[in-house]
Amino acid sequence: MCGEQIRETEDRYREKVKLAFYDNSKKAINEADFEEIKPNIDIEKLKFYNGIGGFSEDGKEYIIRQNKNIFPPTPWSNILANEKFGSIITNNMGGFTYSKNSRLNRISAWANTPSNDVPSEIIYLRDVELGNAWTLNANVMPDDRDYYMIYGFGYVKGYHSSLGLIQETETFVPRKDSLKVNIIRLKNTLANKRRIKFVYYIKPVLGEDEIKTSGNIKLRFDETNNVLFAKNIYGETLSKNVFISSSEKVRSYTGNNLSFLGKGDLYNPSGIYGERLSMENALGVPSCIALEFEVDLDAFEEKKIVLMLGEEEEESSIYGVLEKYKNVENASIYLRDVKEHWRETLRKVQVKTNNEELDFMLNGWAMYQTISSRLYSRSAYYQSGGAFGFRDQLQDSLSCKYIDINMLKKQILKHARHQFEEGDVEHWWHDETKRGIRTRFSDDLLWLPYAVCEYILFTGDYSILDEEVPYLQGNLLNFGEDEKYDIHEESNLRESIYKHAIRAIEKSLDFGEHGLPKIGSR
Numbered sequence: 001m002c003g004e005q006i007r008e009t010e011d012r013y014r015e016k017v018k019l020a021f022y023d024n025s026k027k028a029i030n031e032a033d034f035e036e037i038k039p040n041i042d043i044e045k046l047k048f049y050n051g052i053g054g055f056s057e058d059g060k061e062y063i064i065r066q067n068k069n070i071f072p073p074t075p076w077s078n079i080l081a082n083e084k085f086g087s088i089i090t091n092n093m094g095g096f097t098y099s100k101n102s103r104l105n106r107i108s109a110w111a112n113t114p115s116n117d118v119p120s121e122i123i124y125l126r127d128v129e130l131g132n133a134w135t136l137n138a139n140v141m142p143d144d145r146d147y148y149m150i151y152g153f154g155y156v157k158g159y160h161s162s163l164g165l166i167q168e169t170e171t172f173v174p175r176k177d178s179l180k181v182n183i184i185r186l187k188n189t190l191a192n193k194r195r196i197k198f199v200y201y202i203k204p205v206l207g208e209d210e211i212k213t214s215g216n217i218k219l220r221f222d223e224t225n226n227v228l229f230a231k232n233i234y235g236e237t238l239s240k241n242v243f244i245s246s247s248e249k250v251r252s253y254t255g256n257n258l259s260f261l262g263k264g265d266l267y268n269p270s271g272i273y274g275e276r277l278s279m280e281n282a283l284g285v286p287s288c289i290a291l292e293f294e295v296d297l298d299a300f301e302e303k304k305i306v307l308m309l310g311e312e313e314e315e316s317s318i319y320g321v322l323e324k325y326k327n328v329e330n331a332s333i334y335l336r337d338v339k340e341h342w343r344e345t346l347r348k349v350q351v352k353t354n355n356e357e358l359d360f361m362l363n364g365w366a367m368y369q370t371i372s373s374r375l376y377s378r379s380a381y382y383q384s385g386g387a388f389g390f391r392d393q394l395q396d397s398l399s400c401k402y403i404d405i406n407m408l409k410k411q412i413l414k415h416a417r418h419q420f421e422e423g424d425v426e427h428w429w430h431d432e433t434k435r436g437i438r439t440r441f442s443d444d445l446l447w448l449p450y451a452v453c454e455y456i457l458f459t460g461d462y463s464i465l466d467e468e469v470p471y472l473q474g475n476l477l478n479f480g481e482d483e484k485y486d487i488h489e490e491s492n493l494r495e496s497i498y499k500h501a502i503r504a505i506e507k508s509l510d511f512g513e514h515g516l517p518k519i520g521s522r
Helices: 003-020 257-261 315-325 328-346 356-377 390-402 405-416 444-459 462-466 497-508
Strands: 053-055 062-066 077-081 085-090 095-099 106-108 121-127 133-135 147-152 155-162 165-172 179-188 194-202 204-207 217-222 227-232 241-246 252-256 287-297 302-312 426-430 435-439 468-473 483-487 489-496
Touching: 077 155, 077 356, 085 179, 085 356, 095 302, 106 302, 121 165, 155 328, 165 328, 179 287, 179 315, 179 328, 194 241, 194 302, 204 227, 204 287, 217 252, 217 287, 227 287, 227 315, 241 287, 241 315, 252 257, 257 287, 287 302, 302 315, 302 328, 315 328, 328 356, 356 390, 356 405, 390 405, 390 426, 390 444, 405 444, 405 497, 444 462, 444 497, 462 497, 468 497, 489 497
Parallel strands: none
Antiparallel strands: 053 062, 062 147, 077 085, 085 095, 095 106, 106 204, 121 133, 121 194, 147 155, 155 165, 165 179, 179 302, 194 287, 217 227, 227 241, 241 302, 252 287, 426 435, 435 483, 468 489
């Protein structure tokens, strides 16, 4: 497509936007006319309250209160993850969602800008009769009221009230399935009926780099099953079948970011004011994924809805997942399952010291973050690599022996498979691509025998030494070459963990002229 054709296409879309957009701001009423309904939280009595957030009485939740004038100095985040899927959520409901690998297969876009935490997933609301529009996110279309975020083990809760409407959102990632679930509770505190328009907007990636994938994301709506499919049709990626759905009937959707933003931007997009979204697939133009539905509320009525975002290898598998979570009661059961799983996992080690801050960290938060961030997602808000580090994840799993010894054993067996026949190891790697970096680091390889010794000392189980796993094979580093990122194939040579440990130790026996072991990169 030549430049002139592109410009003509863009002009046609802009004309569509002009026709579809109409400003309801003249109908909007003053938020101050409505009472602010606060949650049952005494924010000033939180443990270690710092003016923005603090711990609950038992230390199992961290509660943040913010508004236009009071907010954290940088984004504070919580990580929800299982072994194959996860989402990083900030106090602004920012962060991102991924499947399989937090770097190579992001569903929504990752950004780590500390001063401008613009979410890549936004839930817009508009009161159809009153005309006011706002978001569940605190920093997109906020009003003058307080926003609350509550971080727990395996879940995040948000609370806000506006225009006499209470909005509570509880978000979680199930223990086994590859999706993110939002359970949204609405309560109408007014004596009249309400119609609330919802738009769930996603800045998609469906791969590693949204700049490369934008314009190549194909949407397809299955009206019968109320699900919107998204697929990256360009190149080889890990992304398979992304899906977005709701417990409410979807009325419209769009994949065209130009038509959605229209004359506005993310902070006030045209798409939330129109009757429906454009129903465009929008290949070849800047991409978004947005779906729209409406919720009717009688006077004083309370209602819960479910929003889902996930990915499956096979499209046929998605329908079974939808059946499990589209019902609010079922989704709530799976949420309780997540909470119970983390409660049982983290209660196995409890300490009591004279320092309550230390107790709060040791009795849940440190271990939760180790598992969810370091072992499962291998990501955080400020760093999102998605890779396994030979040294890093072995170190992390050592602390898990008090929680589940199989986590340490599993990590030992995994890392042994990333040792070369020569005894050295990959400094880090991505399982999904077989790519990793071979270095001259002198300490990485020794974490394997160290972890094996720790495992045996803790369990008395010597049988791990007999477990056989293969090595890697690859080109040796040339003279003067400190590292190389490459594809490394599995070797035909398989040996016991014992022999893997011996090869690592023998490779490390490199001494200088004074008989001391060389350290650093050798």
